Amino acid sequence: MRKVRTTLTLDEEVMRLVKVRAARQGKGDSEVIEESLRRDLGLELLDRLWSGDQLSEEQAMQLALEAQHSTRSRRRG
Amino acid sequence: MLDVNVLIAALLARDGAPARLLLRWLAGDFELIISDKLLSELGRALSYPKLRSRISRDDASAFVELLESAATKAPDPDERKQRSRDAGDDYILALASSTSAVVVSGDRDLLDLRAELPIYSPQEFHSRLDQSTP
Numbered sequence: 001m002r003k004v005r006t007t008l009t010l011d012e013e014v015m016r017l018v019k020v021r022a023a024r025q026g027k028g029d030s031e032v033i034e035e036s037l038r039r040d041l042g043l044e045l046l047d048r049l050w051s052g053d054q055l056s057e058e059q060a061m062q063l064a065l066e067a068q069h070s071t072r073s074r075r076r077g
Numbered sequence: 078m079l080d081v082n083v084l085i086a087a088l089l090a091r092d093g094a095p096a097r098l099l100l101r102w103l104a105g106d107f108e109l110i111i112s113d114k115l116l117s118e119l120g121r122a123l124s125y126p127k128l129r130s131r132i133s134r135d136d137a138s139a140f141v142e143l144l145e146s147a148a149t150k151a152p153d154p155d156e157r158k159q160r161s162r163d164a165g166d167d168y169i170l171a172l173a174s175s176t177s178a179v180v181v182s183g184d185r186d187l188l189d190l191r192a193e194l195p196i197y198s199p200q201e202f203h204s205r206l207d208q209s210t211p
Contacts (some may be wrong), residue, residue, distance in 0.1 A: 041103055042143040049136055050091035057086070057093030061183040061199075064095075065086035067125035068118065068184075072165045 008033075078110045078173050080182035081119045082177065083199055088132055088140065094199035098181065098206075102148075106206055109148040110178045114168045116141055151176045159195075162186045 010018075015029075022032045038044045055063065079087075079098060087095035102109045122128075123137035132140075156171040163186045168186075173180045179195040180187060181202045190196055197205065 027141060042140075042147065043103070045136060045139050045143060046088075046096075049132060049140075050087045050096070052131060054091050055089045057090045057095070059136055060086040060090035060093055060094070060095070061082060063127065064082040064122070065184060067085055067122040067128050068081045069163075069165075071121040072118070 078169065078176075078178045078180050079116070080169060080184060080187065081115065081122050082183045083181050084140075084144075085122060085132075086183060086199070088136075089128075093190070094203045097203055098199055101203075101206055108175050109144070110151050110172065111144050111148040112151050112153045112168075112172050114153045115172070116144065119144070155168060155183070161190065178209055 018029050018032050021027075025032070027035075033045075038047070043048050079102075081097075083095045087099040088094060090096060101107065105145045120137070120141055123132060124134075127152070128137075138207065151172060152175075153168060154171045154175040156175075157167065158171070160168055161167055163184075166184065166187055169182075170179055170190075172178070173195070179197060179202070181197050181199055182188060183199060187196050188198060
């Protein structure tokens with residue numbers, strides 16, 4: 001994915017922890033910040049889910065509807 | 078509001094309109110309304126055995142937690158008026174009505190009510206967002 005350069009203003013203590021984590025993990029500050037943001041924004045979860053075998057949009061909706069309706073019926077029954 | 082089927086379809090197909098809607102919500106393009114009933118239904122549906130090989134229990138829980146933390150939670154209305162052919166959809170319509178939200182669904186029972194209520198397919202709602210976003 002294309003990277004963009006940006007300027008952020010962060011709390012001094014937060015930046016210190018970013019640098020500590022970056023040093024411990026052998027990563028750059030940007031990588032640590034991006035990983036945290038991806039986790040917080042839910043992108044890490046979506047990346048993981050979307051890394052597997054993907055269905056077509058139509059297949060996905062059919063399976064989703066089946067899951068929704070089957071579990072509704074089970075609840076009522 | 079994104080119906081449970083749209084939320085689940087978003088997790089199963091990265092390139093579909095439901096997934097694009099999920100990303101647009103995360104980017105702040107619209108406010109997503111959820112409720113206790115919707116989250117309960119989502120949790121039950123995510124435990125459907127055929128989904129287990131694609132969405133682990135942990136990821137299902139993490140997704141529900143993401144919605145709880147980032148979406149706007151509204152109280153489920155007491156209203157029990159039957160509007161949809163499937164009575165199981167009525168809580169969604171009642172919630173949409175009480176919050177003045179539109180419903181986005183892939184369910185034919187709901188989409189057939191489009192003439193009377195603000196209900197869209199994922200593709201239609203995505204197009205509307207495109208039109209309203211500069």
